[in-house]
Amino acid sequence: MTEATMPAIEWAMIMPVIIMMLTGCVALIIEMFWPKQNNNLIVGVTLAGLGWTAFNLIGQLGSPAGETLNGLVVRDTMGLVTQLVLVGVTFLTVLFSEPYMRQKKIAFGEFYPLALWSAAGGMIMATSHNLLMIFLGLEVLSIALYCMAGLSRQEHKSEESALKYFLLGAFASAFLLYGIAMFFGATGSLHLSNMPDHFHGEENLLVISIIMMLVGLGFKLALAPFHQWTPDVYQGAPTNVTAFMATASKAAALVAAIRVLSSFAIIEIYWQPLLVAIAVLSMAIGSLSALVQKDVKRVLGYSSIANAGYLVVAFLADYELGDPNFTSAIFYLVVYSIATVGAFAAISIVAKNGKEGTRFEDLYGMWKNSPLAAGALVVFMASLIGIPPAAGFFGKLLIFQSALEAEFTTLAIILAAASVASAFYYLRIMHAAFVENQGPIPTQAAPMKFGLKAALMICIAGTVIFAVTAGKVSQTISGDQPETAISVMNTTGEV
């Protein structure tokens, strides 16, 4: 460490993040130069930047795993797929944001650069084995999100949401940082791959470290018991921000948690039972508490808690099976993200004239005014319940398969029970969209804008296409390894 040598940089690996960051700067500059204009140009630039990033990432999908910047940035299939998820949900959110924000009269151009930077923070988080980088990514992701959550300045709910998210988020970050410090104290390094195979020193330090980090990351993942903020913040934040929060922040935190936990293999006897308890608690709270809610966004907040629980089950099973790409967890993340962004996009249609009604009653009559949004809502709810042939079913199927193979039968059964319980509130949402409006409130007929239509269509297409091509997709996620399980069709299926 005495001579300071410039590490060799492989630009290709950090290119996606650079594009995202620079696009954000360009979008901000445009906003600064034409502040009074409409945001169409900013949206265009943002979408173009996101498209370029996605193109870049897809190009890298087949390339071999590696690392650069002294191991600060790694490239592997899991990281690339997660980055794609982040770019994808940002793209979808941006698509439906402009019409929504105009209806809410909060059409601030700052949203777009913030979203880009936030997503870039998530991308950093998802592609590093260095704890400091993970922390850095998390802060970039979060700070941008704090601002976005408070975007609707006139609304008290939005302000409260931002403040709550900020205070609790800062608190959770402190936990994470504390855990990182403990890790440094125990191993003398910030690098996860420097975790020794056999640890002879103070094991307690590592145990405390992993618990601290679990708190920090569990907060971002919206896992119980660190979930209290979720329904409030989801409800208060503007719907497009909630959509972004429920997916991007979860995706990045999940992958970071996967990387941290799986490198703590030597003390897995400590964190595994803890994680099982967290998963069960999340599924129970997420699927039961939402039953009495009156607000769709709150309900989706609880749904996000339950789904975080499913993701943890998937992670535990994949970990137990030694799957380096965590196929079932990442696949579920993909299908969850599509359905969730789609659901928020669909309910964003009820915003009008600066007001936002997201109680169940506000969805009444949706079918009449915008059949596409109502129909789309059915598809996304079906996917979240796990009704085939929606993609969500295959997500759950993969989880069940991994869980049973890893002998987590009880967890699988709890997951099934949670899905049934959560079906209650997904059905309520579905039902609300089809109820005719009988109340005194006239049905709001917000016209469908092109961006929203496009976002809904893409999400529906994704839900259907990922179901039909579930084999291909899960194969991509699990990397291009030779197939271990050969189709039975070729061996015994000859009748």
Add this chain to the structure above:
Amino acid sequence: MGILSTLLLIPLLGAVAIALVPSQYHKAIKWLAILFSGVTFVASLGLINQFESGTFHMQLVEKAEWLPQLGIGYHVGIDGLSFWMVLLTTLLMLLSLIFSVYVEKRAGAYFGMMLLLETAMLGVFMSLDLVLFYTFFELSLIPMFVLIAIWGGANRKYASKKFFIMTLAASVFMLIGIVAMAKHYAATTGVWSFDLVAIQAAVADGSFWAGAMQLQPIIFWSFALALMVKCPMFPFHTWLPDAHTEAPTAGSIILAGVLLKMGTYGFLRFLLPLFPESSRDFASLFMILAVIGIIYGAIVAAMQTDIKKLVAYSSVSHMGFVVLGIFSLNHSGLMGGAYQQLNHGISTGALFLMIGLIYERIHTRAFKDLGGLKAQMPIYAALFLIVMLSSVGLPGTNGFIGEFLALIGSFQTGAAGLYGIHWILPVLAGLGVILAAVYLLIMFQKTFYGPITNDKLKRLKDLKGWEIGLVGVFVLFIFWGGLYPNTFLKPLEKSIAAARMMAINDGGQRPSWAEPTHEISDSGDLMRVAERTETGGWHEDYPGELVAKANHHFLATEIAVELPGPEEMGHGDDHGDDHGDDHSEEGDDHAEEEEEH
């Protein structure tokens, strides 16, 4: 693309086409829907030509890869059992769509959902892959939920959710069971597979459950519960009366006619072939629940004041006979159960149609508003009488044959004391037939006789020509099925015999869909066929080696234990060896001939 995939695709395309038609063109939407379901029906008639009733093997099989790394494939095919279910589905769907011209509210969504439902139901009856089956099984939930939730009656919100949640709750655990099956298959063979044919082949030779017998009842129940809720069997029937009462008429026809059959079809397709030991162990429990359902459903039906609710409870009762027949594990009983599935679809479908016809006119279904209809609508009354008597099970109508076979079969099993089934069960079930006559005749009396108390009724005109035609189709099948049941029983025969032997024979002697040399002889024995006829079929003149006799389970020891004295039915025990055959009259003689070959 084969005919089965085409059948799956046509209604789906119809649903998409209807979604593209702007909603103000009501007429166009209706005609489009009828056209698509009509084309599906005509295409399904093509199955009659292509279907070979002499074999129990899956026919018209189509395969494609879907998730190869998990062993999930697109695999469809039909045997005798699914053959009739497919035809029943396409027929009932066409008829109920024709009836649905009454629907004015949101026609586009309504007809789209109906066609989507048709694809789902057809898929259930054709799937030969467990995940594909589950996909269609669950896919049927959403359209039915929407149909009840939007076009339902006053209490539709509650009914639709109850329907959805109850069936979903049970079937999610079936999904775990399905994955556990595949996992166990992977444990025994090294590859993941959800393929029904492949798994059943492993079950048939006894290798699948060997060493995992403790697993079998667990997975069995995960399947059984989902199917019992769908069926529905007591005590899981509670969603049915609500769903039926609230559903629109066409929804009720489809619900009673086809959706319930998914449960009993699942018994025959999955429980018996995949879980032989458990099927035998729990047969008596299923019989007891079936009998409770028969009696309970009948008594509750007799108490109803709403004509539709009465028919809904009668469904609980009638589906009990199907289960009774199936779990008698006796050839006559199974035939009766499988046949009663079709009959119930026709009879109860027709009853719901008749109720719908009157409901569209006077918008009430309560008995107190009816009465004296016969004078106003004589044709309607006559048709109603026929349909009702078929539901009672009057000889000469289809209902009689099915219930009679189911009762006979279960009584034979009960009399022989097999599988722990007591003979009192079929006797009690027989009471259900009488009770059915009681409540249905009361219903007829209350509806058609007596003075007219409701002024609305006085303005009623009789059925229109096309409505008579619609009911006439049902009446045709009622008499056809009652007077010449062989048309319907013949294609079932081999598949039913195979399903039964898959359940009751020991490993190695079970028929297997994957084993092309296996065939069932006309006398019901399992043969290994050396040579085939030119058409690929096989019959008794061709050489074949006996694998297992039809009456294989009637072991001498079992008879000795279970039948200490000469029994009225046990005429076969004088042979002293494995003949205790008391179930198929002709089968016995043939079986002996076979042995001499």
